Amino acid sequence: MTTNTAAAPGTTPQVIVLDTGGQYCHLIARKIRELGVYAEIRPSSTPAAQLSGAKGLIISGGPCSVYDEGSPTVDPAIFSMGAAVLGICYGQQLMALSLGGRVRKGEKGEYGLAFLEIAEGANPLFAGTPARQQIWMSHRDAVEKVPEGFRVIAGTDTCEAGAMVDTLGRLYGVQFHPEVVHTPAGRRILSNFVFSICGCRPDWEPKHQIPAIESRIREVAAGRSVFFFVSGGVDSTVAYTLCLRALGDAKVHGAYVDTGLMREGETEYVKDVFASLGSHGFAVEDASTGFLRALSGVCDPERKRHIIGEQFVRVQEEILERGHFLDSQWILGQGTIYPDTIESGGSANADLIKTHHNRVPGISELIASNRLVEPLHLLYKDEVREIGRELGLPGDLLDRHPFPGPGLAIRCLCSESSAPVERLGPGWLIPVRSVGVQGDCRTYMPVLSVGGLDHDQARRLINEYPGINRVVAAVASQAEIPEMKVCPSDLSAQRLARLRRADAIVRELSAESGFDRQVWQFPVVLIPLGTSERPDSVVLRPIHSVDGMTAQSVTMDVELLQRMASKLLRVEGICGVFYDLTHKPPATIEWE
Numbered sequence: 067m068t069t070n071t072a073a074a075p076g077t078t079p080q081v082i083v084l085d086t087g088g089q090y091c092h093l094i095a096r097k098i099r100e101l102g103v104y105a106e107i108r109p110s111s112t113p114a115a116q117l118s119g120a121k122g123l124i125i126s127g128g129p130c131s132v133y134d135e136g137s138p139t140v141d142p143a144i145f146s147m148g149a150a151v152l153g154i155c156y157g158q159q160l161m162a163l164s165l166g167g168r169v170r171k172g173e174k175g176e177y178g179l180a181f182l183e184i185a186e187g188a189n190p191l192f193a194g195t196p197a198r199q200q201i202w203m204s205h206r207d208a209v210e211k212v213p214e215g216f217r218v219i220a221g222t223d224t225c226e227a228g229a230m231v232d233t234l235g236r237l238y239g240v241q242f243h244p245e246v247v248h249t250p251a252g253r254r255i256l257s258n259f260v261f262s263i264c265g266c267r268p269d270w271e272p273k274h275q276i277p278a279i280e281s282r283i284r285e286v287a288a289g290r291s292v293f294f295f296v297s298g299g300v301d302s303t304v305a306y307t308l309c310l311r312a313l314g315d316a317k318v319h320g321a322y323v324d325t326g327l328m329r330e331g332e333t334e335y336v337k338d339v340f341a342s343l344g345s346h347g348f349a350v351e352d353a354s355t356g357f358l359r360a361l362s363g364v365c366d367p368e369r370k371r372h373i374i375g376e377q378f379v380r381v382q383e384e385i386l387e388r389g390h391f392l393d394s395q396w397i398l399g400q401g402t403i404y405p406d407t408i409e410s411g412g413s414a415n416a417d418l419i420k421t422h423h424n425r426v427p428g429i430s431e432l433i434a435s436n437r438l439v440e441p442l443h444l445l446y447k448d449e450v451r452e453i454g455r456e457l458g459l460p461g462d463l464l465d466r467h468p469f470p471g472p473g474l475a476i477r478c479l480c481s482e483s484s485a486p487v488e489r490l491g492p493g494w495l496i497p498v499r500s501v502g503v504q505g506d507c508r509t510y511m512p513v514l515s516v517g518g519l520d521h522d523q524a525r526r527l528i529n530e531y532p533g534i535n536r537v538v539a540a541v542a543s544q545a546e547i548p549e550m551k552v553c554p555s556d557l558s559a560q561r562l563a564r565l566r567r568a569d570a571i572v573r574e575l576s577a578e579s580g581f582d583r584q585v586w587q588f589p590v591v592l593i594p595l596g597t598s599e600r601p602d603s604v605v606l607r608p609i610h611s612v613d614g615m616t617a618q619s620v621t622m623d624v625e626l627l628q629r630m631a632s633k634l635l636r637v638e639g640i641c642g643v644f645y646d647l648t649h650k651p652p653a654t655i656e657w658e
């Protein structure tokens with residue numbers, strides 16, 4: 067192990083981000099780590115005594131107002147414990163209020179791009195950045211009077227205290243968000259804080275962590291063996307590989323549950339990956355018959371998800387019991403990564419848009435009795451990829467698009483009844499409902515099909531017609547749209563096979579053209595719209611995203627779109643090809 071590696075788990079990071087419940091909290095920690103300095107997240111109210119040793123503290127932005135009852139606070143002692151402190155947005159307001167300044171409660175907010183003017187005179191926080199620069203603002207309240215001994219060092223037209231510093235140059239506050247890409251000098255500002263002001267030294271490179279992670283796995287396992295459920299995704303595969311290296315092949319077992327809802331060739335792909343790892347304790351469990359039986363005749367998206375969740379629990383329990391993996395000489399391995407370890411306060415009370423998680427009772431028991439090893443629990447996704455690369459895992463595996471646990475089931479839409487297509491505004495209302503999200507609430511509404519490929523028009527139409535949450539463009543079809551109708555259809559083996567083929571065609575063409583590298587994810591959806599000979603249609607849903615929370619529909623090259631469409635229309639049973647023009651919000655990425 068090289069000497070410039072970070073603190074092993076459990077030791078003090080150089081920078082600690084105090085989480086006040088903002089969505090940007092993980093982004094801040096990730097940006098600091100990208101600068102080569104190890105950062106971790108703690109609850110904002112962590113007592114100063116538990117933070118000693120950190121060279122820098124960053125108080126994150128948060129959704130609350132400092133005047134809200136029960137809003138997050140910090141221990142005032144953090145301002146005099148010797149560490150440099152940077153308050154961002156809500157963090158700056160909290161700093162101001164704690165030290166005797168005043169915060170003005172805003173009626174309407176300031177969201178989006180603004181221009182920051184830096185005050186005259188050298189200032190280490192803004193060193194090397196323009197005197198007037200673009201920044202990203204997202205706030206309602208603002209600092210009205212800085213605490214005694216502080217001075218304002220930057221401001222915008224509408225926000226006088228855009229940034230402030232104390233006399234000693236150890237406490238800084240900024241109203242804008244340096245951690246987001248829309249603040250172009252943000253990286254430099256954070257780097258100034260971390261290196262010039264806090265005096266941190268580079269100590270973080272994920273791949274150097276491998277030996278420490280492996281020795282931690284051995285410590286936790288303490289002679290016992292590890293059992294994993296793997297998905298074929300990046301996290302579980304990297305975590306499994308680390309355990310294999312740490313404990314040896316004989317002590318690591320894994321199971322992949324084939325639900326029958328996977329993409330074409332997926333089970334073979336996963337088998338090949340694990341064979342190439344030299345893992346002998348890896349098995350595929352074919353559970354497809356049970357899954358398909360349980361889902362037969364079910365149309366409602368949430369019921370589908372629940373049934374899939376329950377079926378997973380049943381199969382996992384059975385595997386654990388059959389293999390005696392709950393016995394005392396076994397512990398459970400999981401590929402949990404840092405954002406799942408630390409759930410930021412912001413998401414705690416979110417409306418249920420879609421059911422994602424389910425718990426196996428046997429697994430809960432293992433967790434409760436501390437028989438759990440999570441080798442990646444302090445790492446971000448990009449860091450996991452870097453470690454995977456260092457371990458020699460195949461590049462195509464590490465760069466795979468995310469794929470939802472319930473698989474093709476949530477991309478194969480069903481209908482209980484038949485319904486005609488109807489005229490609506492400039493297009494046709496397709497009576498197939500899909501899930502959306504508006505103002506943090508779930509919607510479930512039909513789709514409007516239009517002729518053009520215009521994203522702006524799509525946005526306008528959704529505002530204009532409150533009964534829809536999605537707009538698609540009709541790309542090509544074997545019948546005129548008004549001749550098509552929605553027919554009763556469920557999650558049959560035949561329809562799944564149809565979707566699997568369509569998905570494979572799209573994947574092949576997007577890989578060939580390099581389009582797959584321009585998108586974050588590319589769901590292909592089957593909807594029960596067509597004619598009696600060709601009862602289904604395909605929807606293409608290429609999107610850009612950072613974390614799946616929000617997403618933009620990606621503009622596709624027309625020639626590629628046409629090539630895909632003409633191949634798709636040759637698939638048995640496919641009548642039309644549509645292209646989803648809707649961003650998230652108001653639509654979700656998946657249709658169910």
Ligand code: XMP
Binds near residue numbers: 423
């Ligand atoms: P939505 O459709 O909610 O999707 O905009 C956001 C991201 O989450 C993925 N997704 C899932 N992932 N289990 C998963 O592991 C699920 O049940 C699930 N549902 C959606 C989706 O593919 C997208 O990346």
